[in-house]
Amino acid sequence: MSAPATRIDNIGGSLYRIHTPLPPAVLPGGFSFNQYLLVDDSPLLFHAGPRGLFEAVAAAIATVMPLEKLRYVAFCHVEADECGALNDFLAAAPEAQALCSQVAAMTSMNDLADRPPRALADGEVLELGAHRVQWLDAPHVPHGWENGFLFEQTTRTLFCGDLFTQPGAEHPPLVEGGIFEASEAMRAAMDYYAHGANTRPLLERLAALAPQTLACMHGSAFRGDGGAELQRLAAALTG
Numbered sequence: 001m002s003a004p005a006t007r008i009d010n011i012g013g014s015l016y017r018i019h020t021p022l023p024p025a026v027l028p029g030g031f032s033f034n035q036y037l038l039v040d041d042s043p044l045l046f047h048a049g050p051r052g053l054f055e056a057v058a059a060a061i062a063t064v065m066p067l068e069k070l071r072y073v074a075f076c077h078v079e080a081d082e083c084g085a086l087n088d089f090l091a092a093a094p095e096a097q098a099l100c101s102q103v104a105a106m107t108s109m110n111d112l113a114d115r116p117p118r119a120l121a122d123g124e125v126l127e128l129g130a131h132r133v134q135w136l137d138a139p140h141v142p143h144g145w146e147n148g149f150l151f152e153q154t155t156r157t158l159f160c161g162d163l164f165t166q167p168g169a170e171h172p173p174l175v176e177g178g179i180f181e182a183s184e185a186m187r188a189a190m191d192y193y194a195h196g197a198n199t200r201p202l203l204e205r206l207a208a209l210a211p212q213t214l215a216c217m218h219g220s221a222f223r224g225d226g227g228a229e230l231q232r233l234a235a236a237l238t239g
């Protein structure tokens with residue numbers, strides 16, 4: 001990942017999307033990695049990103065706020081694009097902590113993270129200042145026993161990780177349609193879902209939150225009726 005073309009865009013209020021396209025020459029078909037920065041009294045980064053992107057993501061954050069003020073580095077499950085650069089951020093920001101599920105802490109982060117993680121129980125709410133985030137356990141949806149999502153209640157933003165993964169390298173920061181179709185095309189070629197027994201009820205629980213922004217890890221973020229998009233996804237996966 002040499003000289004990544006990382007950019008940062010405000011996508012509403014205090015929320016920023018950091019986007020790194022990987023062109024087809026780097027990854028066949030092209031792909032992209034996003035991190036989301038929520039600026040508040042306790043600033044939160046959702047997804048650390050891969051280790052190889054740390055310098056680029058850190059530089060993007062530094063254009064908006066001092067990197068050393070970062071307080072939480074949250075992620076859905078334990079994979080390189082979710083938390084590969086976690087320890088680099090913990091080193092750069094002395095108060096920063098990993099924020100993850102209790103299962104993630106137990107199985108991985110109590111060992112992998114250079115400082116103890118903050119593990120959230122299902123439904124637990126964490127105040128960041130003007131914003132508050134709620135942790136929602138979602139084991140195996142789309143994958144990983146330890147998987148879960150964060151919902152920011154004041155802006156109705158669901159940090160939805162790998163849900164609605166869109167292929168290709170270049171994506172606008174925020175769109176109002178097309179993420180379901182793009183991610184289903186991707187899933188037809190590369191199905192990254194575990195298809196567990198709880199897939200449908202867990203997606204319907206997310207839909208019931210009525211998110212207005214879906215902060216996707218790969219591709220564009222979405223603004224609109226996030227609940228309807230999640231219901232379409234649930235039907236496609238289990239219908």
Ligand SMILES: [Fe+2]
Nearest residue numbers: 077079143162
């Ligand atoms: Fe993943």
Ligand SMILES: [Fe+2]
Nearest residue numbers: 081161162217
């Ligand atoms: Fe991912």
